[in-house]
Amino acid sequence: MTLTQNRINDLFAQKSERLLNVYFTAGFPQLADTRTVLLGLQQAGVDLVEIGMPYSDPVADGETIQQSNGVALDNGMSIRQLFNQLDGCRTDAENPITVPILLMGYINPVLQFGVEAFCQKCQEVGVDGVILPDLPFDLYVDEYKAIFDRYGLLNIFLITPQTSDERIRFIDEVSEGFIYMVSSASITGSVSGISDVMKAYFERIQSMNLRNPRLIGFGINNTETFDAASANANGAIVGSAFIRHLQEQGTSADSIQRFVNGIRA
Amino acid sequence: MQTTFEPQTSFEVSNKGFYGHFGGAFIPEMLYPNVEELRQNYLAIIAEPSFQAEFQNLLTDYVGRPTPLFLAKRLSEQVGATIYLKREDLCHTGAHKINNTIGQILVAQRLGKKRIVAETGAGQHGVATATVCALMGLECIIYMGAIDIERQKPNVDRMRMLGAEVRPARSGSQTLKDATNEAMRHWINNPVDTHYIIGSVVGPHPYPDMVARFQAVISLESRKQLLEKEGRENPDYVVACVGGGSNAAGAFYHYLNEPTVRLIAAEAAGHGVESGHSAATTALGKPGVLHGSRTILMQTEDGQVTEPYSISAGLDYPGIGPLHAHLFDSGRGEFYSITDDDALKAGFNLSKLEGIIPALETAHALAALNYMSLTKSDIVVVCLSGRGDKDLSTYTKHL
Ligand SMILES: Cc1ncc(COP(=O)(O)O)c(C=O)c1O
Numbered sequence: 001m002t003l004t005q006n007r008i009n010d011l012f013a014q015k016s017e018r019l020l021n022v023y024f025t026a027g028f029p030q031l032a033d034t035r036t037v038l039l040g041l042q043q044a045g046v047d048l049v050e051i052g053m054p055y056s057d058p059v060a061d062g063e064t065i066q067q068s069n070g071v072a073l074d075n076g077m078s079i080r081q082l083f084n085q086l087d088g089c090r091t092d093a094e095n096p097i098t099v100p101i102l103l104m105g106y107i108n109p110v111l112q113f114g115v116e117a118f119c120q121k122c123q124e125v126g127v128d129g130v131i132l133p134d135l136p137f138d139l140y141v142d143e144y145k146a147i148f149d150r151y152g153l154l155n156i157f158l159i160t161p162q163t164s165d166e167r168i169r170f171i172d173e174v175s176e177g178f179i180y181m182v183s184s185a186s187i188t189g190s191v192s193g194i195s196d197v198m199k200a201y202f203e204r205i206q207s208m209n210l211r212n213p214r215l216i217g218f219g220i221n222n223t224e225t226f227d228a229a230s231a232n233a234n235g236a237i238v239g240s241a242f243i244r245h246l247q248e249q250g251t252s253a254d255s256i257q258r259f260v261n262g263i264r265a
Numbered sequence: 266m267q268t269t270f271e272p273q274t275s276f277e278v279s280n281k282g283f284y285g286h287f288g289g290a291f292i293p294e295m296l297y298p299n300v301e302e303l304r305q306n307y308l309a310i311i312a313e314p315s316f317q318a319e320f321q322n323l324l325t326d327y328v329g330r331p332t333p334l335f336l337a338k339r340l341s342e343q344v345g346a347t348i349y350l351k352r353e354d355l356c357h358t359g360a361h362k363i364n365n366t367i368g369q370i371l372v373a374q375r376l377g378k379k380r381i382v383a384e385t386g387a388g389q390h391g392v393a394t395a396t397v398c399a400l401m402g403l404e405c406i407i408y409m410g411a412i413d414i415e416r417q418k419p420n421v422d423r424m425r426m427l428g429a430e431v432r433p434a435r436s437g438s439q440t441l442k443d444a445t446n447e448a449m450r451h452w453i454n455n456p457v458d459t460h461y462i463i464g465s466v467v468g469p470h471p472y473p474d475m476v477a478r479f480q481a482v483i484s485l486e487s488r489k490q491l492l493e494k495e496g497r498e499n500p501d502y503v504v505a506c507v508g509g510g511s512n513a514a515g516a517f518y519h520y521l522n523e524p525t526v527r528l529i530a531a532e533a534a535g536h537g538v539e540s541g542h543s544a545a546t547t548a549l550g551k552p553g554v555l556h557g558s559r560t561i562l563m564q565t566e567d568g569q570v571t572e573p574y575s576i577s578a579g580l581d582y583p584g585i586g587p588l589h590a591h592l593f594d595s596g597r598g599e600f601y602s603i604t605d606d607d608a609l610k611a612g613f614n615l616s617k618l619e620g621i622i623p624a625l626e627t628a629h630a631l632a633a634l635n636y637m638s639l640t641k642s643d644i645v646v647v648c649l650s651g652r653g654d655k656d657l658s659t660y661t662k663h664l
Pocket residue numbers: 360361386387388389390464465466506507508509510511512513578579580624626627650651652
């Protein structure tokens with residue numbers, strides 16, 4: 001199987017260790033902050049950026065991300081707005097965005113936008129992949145994969161400590177980009193630190209020799225947890241900790257650089 | 266072991282969990298093993314003779330089934346048709362909700378679960394869940410919208426007395442939808458030892474089907490009872506209120522394939538369908554995904570779920586179960602939007618006419634009778650889903 005020509009696949013072809021993917025919610029803390037934060041993260045040297053499309057009922061997310069979703073929606077954020085904000089970011093004369101972009105969100109707003117229209121827009125503005133936790137894997141394969149493929153858009157899937165080896169193999173076969181390893185059975189932001197149980201899970205996955213690279217998310221919030229994740233996968237994803245940081249210390253380039261330095265020393 | 270089955274009719278769930286275009290299991294991977302475990306086992310568990318024996322025994326001796334089918338003479342005269350009330354209000358704990366919680370706790374036990382989590386709106390499902398947890402000695406955590414905790418205080422006290430921990434859901438509109446979100450999050454965080462007892466025919470497959478099967482006892486009984494009283498199994502109409510739709514699913518279940526029986530669903534219109542303060546899902550909603558299934562739901566153009574409103578906490582929900590979405594979509598079900606005022610009037614009316622104080626949810630079904638253009642020869646079964654004790658403070662504000 002040849003890989004889709006895509007910034008995410010290119011990234012992993014060049015770099016396989018200590019990758020840092022940072023999540024933030026679009027339109028948070030202010031509606032116009034999306035591009036500021038995106039650029040700040042790129043300048044701070046993160047490898048991938050995951051932009052949250054806010055949703056009224058984010059069941060897989062903990063309080064911090066839920067609240068940021070609520071704030072963003074109150075600010076008037078929507079998928080349409082987000083595409084407007086991202087439009088031209090790849091060709092910006094001063095500060096072109098080159099970092100791979102993932103959109104993370106829930107299926108309903110995407111269905112209302114129209115799956116094909118959504119994929120087309122992603123391609124147009126330079127989005128490389130999506131994470132839609134409540135889109136069932138089987139349904140994606142049956143109904144939507146062909147559309148995603150047509151627009152060169154990767155769909156990243158989650159696995160958890162409870163996911164069976166058989167299902168992990170299936171996900172590994174059908175998806176590309178990377179596999180999102182949820183560190184423990186949990187919603188975002190609810191755990192911190194890496195336990196022995198998690199270590200055993202990381203090692204089990206490591207020994208499966210999957211085709212796709214892996215990033216570990218949920219509970220990564222400092223250098224210690226980032227290093228532990230990186231020792232067991234190709235890198236890590238940080239979300240809630242960054243949202244809290246934005247809230248407390250603002251969206252300036254300095255503030256974002258400080259946060260990133262505090263994760264990947 | 267039988268794990269899937271062929272749908273026998275278009276109103277039965279397909280083995281992928283769909284009713285027509287609606288249903289499925291739109292869940293994050295974190296919930297997949299739990300839901301899959303349930304999907305693979307529920308039919309076999311329900312079919313076990315030991316399960317059936319225990320379920321039937323509890324329905325009889327604990328819940329107090331069969332519930333009567335009562336000929337409401339004075340109401341019949343007023344409405345101008347023969348009205349029977351299926352008395353789910355006489356179930357232990359005061360509503361139909363316990364039919365489902367008895368069934369699910371027996372499933373949870375057979376799956377080896379140690380703890381139960383549930384959401385509740387009016388508190389009826391919370392009470393019914395706390396009750397069966399006490400009965401079986403399982404730990405019980407109930408999420409309830411902070412606003413509902415205020416307006417359904419007696420039920421909160423009952424849950425606590427039954428030994429449940431009631432946790433307020435403070436996100437969003439702080440009502441049933443948000444309590445459901447919190448219960449799902451709790452389940453994600455506790456995947457192995459916890460069973461989530463959903464309180465209606467909503468959620469990812471197999472919940473809508475499983476809950477409908479447990480509530481189906483309502484129409485199983487009403488058919489038999491009507492045969493005894495009227496010499497026919499089939500009424501002309503079955504009427505039920507729809508929040509998520511569990512009492513309606515149960516009341517409709519054994520009539521789904523009887524085309525002469527018209528199925529009437531009463532939704533909460535709040536201050537009016539167009540008022541911006543409503544929970545009339547089929548009138549205002551569009552297809553979308555909520556709480557794990559594709560259904561009809563109230564949402565903005567951007568696909569954000571709309572905050573619903575109804576005077577009755579049990580109907581204050583922006584979606585309906587996928588079976589009902591399919592009944593609506595296919596035309597098999599007829600949906601009426603009933604305002605707060607209509608429901609209050611119908612509640613007072615039944616109290617004075619028949620000496621039965623209905624739950625505010627149920628009052629919506631009663632109000633639908635006034636809009637149905639019935640004739641003298643019509644036989645109507647109304648699902649009297651619950652009693653109104655929990656709503657006294659709301660009723661008395663409008664006396
Ligand atoms: C008495 C009563 N009827 C109806 C409902 C609505 O639920 P469903 O539509 O699932 O029957 C409730 C919910 O709390 C209730 O308490």
